[in-house]
Amino acid sequence: MSPERLGGPSPAPRAHVVILGGGFGGLACAQALGNTDIDVIVIDRRNHNLFQPLLYQVATAALSPADISEPIRRTLGRYRNIRVMLAEVSGIDTAARAVQISDGGRVAYEHLVIATGSEYNYFGNDGWRTWAPGLKTIHEARLIRQRLLLAFEKAELSDDPLQKRALLTTVVIGGGPTGVEMAGAVSELGRFMIARDFRSLDPADLRVVLIEAGPRLLSGFPENLSDYAADYLRGIGVELRTGAPVKDIGPHHVTVGQDRIETGCVVWGAGVKASPAAGWLGVEPGPGGRVAVGPDLALPSHPEIRVIGDTALAQDADGSPLPGLAQVARQQGFYVGKALRRKLLHNQDSPPFRFRNRGNTAVIGRNAAVFDFGTWQLRGRLAWMLWAIVHVWLLVNFEKRLLVSLQWIWRYTTRQRGARVIDESTPQVPATTQRSET
Amino acid sequence: MSPERLGGPSPAPRAHVVILGGGFGGLACAQALGNTDIDVIVIDRRNHNLFQPLLYQVATAALSPADISEPIRRTLGRYRNIRVMLAEVSGIDTAARAVQISDGGRVAYEHLVIATGSEYNYFGNDGWRTWAPGLKTIHEARLIRQRLLLAFEKAELSDDPLQKRALLTTVVIGGGPTGVEMAGAVSELGRFMIARDFRSLDPADLRVVLIEAGPRLLSGFPENLSDYAADYLRGIGVELRTGAPVKDIGPHHVTVGQDRIETGCVVWGAGVKASPAAGWLGVEPGPGGRVAVGPDLALPSHPEIRVIGDTALAQDADGSPLPGLAQVARQQGFYVGKALRRKLLHNQDSPPFRFRNRGNTAVIGRNAAVFDFGTWQLRGRLAWMLWAIVHVWLLVNFEKRLLVSLQWIWRYTTRQRGARVIDESTPQVPATTQRSET
Structure with missing residues (x-):
């Protein structure tokens, strides 16, 4: 295959919209941008979206991991304008508008959506x-x-x-x-x-x-x-x-x-803390490491960067912070996707985000x-x-x-439990801190 | 809980029939002995029976591991005379009629059924x-x-x-x-x-x-x-x-x-080779490491020990060796279970085993x-x-x-594949030789 098929002579891929994280927020955003002329790249270090609210049922042997996970490529496969990259983000160059990948590569963006979720907080006792x-x-x-x-x-x-x-x-x-x-x-x-x-x-x-x-x-x-x-x-x-x-x-x-x-x-x-997006962006993290955003879910200092889901510190209409729930991430993802579509295709602004409590x-x-x-x-x-x-x-x-x-x-x-499988090679140590972050 | 509930004052559990291996052969044998007065112990180092003929579908992301595995306890839970032990066998003391467990324990038997299967043969290139x-x-x-x-x-x-x-x-x-x-x-x-x-x-x-x-x-x-x-x-x-x-x-x-x-x-x-049962028994292994048995699937030297499935070298009516198939193991398991029931409950002998090709x-x-x-x-x-x-x-x-x-x-x-999950902690090295044996 010729390198031209990878997107032109530039060695670094470039997209109108780069979405970090293929969870509820990132996927909703990508789907709202699906089958348009907007060039979208979704980057996640996992190949699947996990339905975390049911993860405790995997832990108690009622369900199999595959029952509650969906390959990101499968969800987004029908949208020809969306590419998926299995890669780990190591930083963001906000001046050059590029995401740094841990293998050394870079992905340039016009608009960036950060939806990298949260991880458990051991309050300083990581052992x-x-x-x-x-x-x-x-x-x-x-x-x-x-x-x-x-x-x-x-x-x-x-x-x-x-x-x-x-x-x-x-x-x-x-x-x-x-x-x-x-x-x-x-x-x-x-x-x-x-x-x-x-x-x-x-x-x-x-x-x-x-x-x-x-x-x-x-x-x-x-x-x-x-x-x-x-x-x-x-x-x-x-x-x-x-x-x-x-x-x-x-x-x-x-x-x-x-x-x-x-x-x-x-x-x-x-307890949870946000993914390390505040560090990538060089902004002061809010409570739980979250990144404060405005009513349009964008960084005040960088309107081309939006932060959604568990990583964002967004406010409800009454000024209270929105909780870290799948429905919040999902609604924010759809909102940002639609707002970017309006912006990029029709150059129109959008009204502020409003959370509808389900x-x-x-x-x-x-x-x-x-x-x-x-x-x-x-x-x-x-x-x-x-x-x-x-x-x-x-x-x-x-x-x-x-x-x-x-x-x-x-x-x-x-009252049966179908997934009572003990793997032959019992993992004794959990994934490293780094790997469980997103 | 008092130790009496574990089966009397003797520190080592003792059973009329001990079955090594909870695969197709071992389970069929146990089921044929189910709900009788015969005291049965099934020992396996895995907690599940694996439906190996469909394992390639797990490898190609069509099925989840739990779809093709069944907890041994669940299969045998309904039989109150059968106990299940998650343990690894390290040897057999044929003189004392006891199975040695790798943690140092022993399980005494009157009759022993060996159904420990086979493993892949790398023909000397275990690397x-x-x-x-x-x-x-x-x-x-x-x-x-x-x-x-x-x-x-x-x-x-x-x-x-x-x-x-x-x-x-x-x-x-x-x-x-x-x-x-x-x-x-x-x-x-x-x-x-x-x-x-x-x-x-x-x-x-x-x-x-x-x-x-x-x-x-x-x-x-x-x-x-x-x-x-x-x-x-x-x-x-x-x-x-x-x-x-x-x-x-x-x-x-x-x-x-x-x-x-x-x-x-x-x-x-x-290619496969049999589990190391020949070594445990101190007998000369046949082709593929299998243990030669008579028409009643018992060791000629030890009629109280039966060997079935992939571990056994049994002969068809025409003298050709029986292949290592799930249906052979299953039929042999049922045969041995029924033969032991007849022996232990009615002191009757059984006709020789005959394989019916399905x-x-x-x-x-x-x-x-x-x-x-x-x-x-x-x-x-x-x-x-x-x-x-x-x-x-x-x-x-x-x-x-x-x-x-x-x-x-x-x-x-x-044409969808539902189980396309890449675990967050990708295992890079397979289970050790020892662990994959059974």
Whole structure:
């Protein structure tokens, strides 16, 4: 193939719009620019978009990684004006308007959209990451699944009652939606699995501890929903420890307050920080490392650069910062895509971004979820059904929608877990810090 | 939990029947002993049974690992007389009638069934394993999938036409069913994926080389089916090299005869050897490391030890050795299970094992397969449909049967590949020799 086919005599690819990150925000932006004359490049270091809200189901063996990930090339393959690059961004040359790639290459842009997401924040204790993986990547979800299943297998073989009990103890750190979902799922999965599939374990020996440093679970939700979640979790046997931060995490223990908890599996879900975009741009990061943007989601100092999703510090109409949710990223992506199309094709400006709240939700167990729509709330079985419908609907691809819903329906009826695979080569150490950033 | 619940005062577990290996043979044997008063222990170092005939579809991103694996505990959970141990066997003390576990433990048996399968044979070049993984475990299939997809991604970014072409070259070694299936699938997947999802690649640059040291493909099948397979593969663009053994394999090349082929992905499917059971038993191994057994599948020197499946060298009624097929393992497992039940419960002997040939099959492409039933043969689209029906049927679990068939139907219509996930932490080195044995 001749080099001309790569885009002309210039050695560096060049595009009207370069989008960093193929998550919800980046993909929505690309789709809004699809099948136009605008030349678009999407850069991601992963080849897939991950449906993170369901990642805890991979960690608890209900779904396979491929069920909740979509190859970026497949999503964007139908748009002939969009190219996809599997590459890692190392910096941005705002003066020359070029993105630097970690292999040394550069990609020039006219307009840049940064949608590189967030990563877990270990608050200065990055060594904990090894023992307490978060739930941001397939690798981490698979690691948690392996540790959880292996702990049960080791407990089955153990003759020592103390060791058995330690191996059957799972500690979940962080009382946000991820922690609540994970604690509920482990408690339900564990009790069912022990009763059905293990001969020398007692369901009563299963212990799930959910630790939250703040005063209550689900602090982003109204207090009555927090109380409901706490009651429900206690009812299915989850031990709650609120108001006490974690002091130490090791290979087989978590220390919280004065207590040392011996454990077989630790999951981290205690807080996120933005991708390092502020550093690339040379701007002062806001809370959580996020980059402050104006009402058009552009940098005030660089109107040709937009930042969206978890990386952006954008404000709602009332001045409050927008939360790090998939629906925010998605709406911002569509907004920026449409705004760029209007700008580049018709040279028109756009009205400021306005977030439309579709409801904030967390699932707690097999029959229970909470929904907060601002003016009204929903909880219990009806909220669970709504949660399931919404999440199936959100899965970007028809096939996945159909298959995942079939699996859910089947598992809801039979309480089976289909993805209980322990890989032959159990990964013992999570991906490096650098690799888990985006 | 009190230690009494683990099976009495003896520190070592003891069972009437101990089955080593939870593959097709071991599971069939366990199921035949299910819900009786016979105390059964199944030992495997993996927690799942893998449906190996479809593993090439994981490697080519059509299926997820969990689609073709079944937790052993789930299959056997309904039988209250069967215990499952996730452990690695290190030896057998035939005098004391005990299995040695690699952590130092022992499991005593009255009757032992060895069903530990086979592994790929690199014919003394074990260093090749790093560059040319086989298709025996989920880990290897995932590794091949990663390398294949990453090679395409790197080719898309490359400016060098020679490097591009090398990255788009896949070499498959071994012209048996696995190699033929893999070569056909890569050729079809690659051309479709390039045309749809990549902007700077040309489908004409895709190269798939299938190497067979012997004179023809599918040597276990009649010659007319071999010819059909060769014609079909050539028709979909696979380059065949028969009669020439591989001389060297490195990270980016394969040398065959005088030619050095630069490649982005190598797959090994060139021959198997039995699990190391002959060494455990202290008997002289037969061809391929297999253990010779009598007509009742027992060791002549130790009638309380049976060997089945790929590990056994058993003879057909006409004296020819039985091939290493899932259907042989399965029939032998059921036979041994029933024979032990008859022996232990009624003290009756059983007639010798007789293999019933259900037909030998290999799939070649999206529309083509071959079937050999001994007295008659089938090939082409009808054989493909029969192959698909048989394989869906064989999947042990109802849910998987339903889901996998839905995925197949969907993909057959749309030519989509659902499982094109490149893990964030790409494994670069396959599992160690030891771990891939069973």
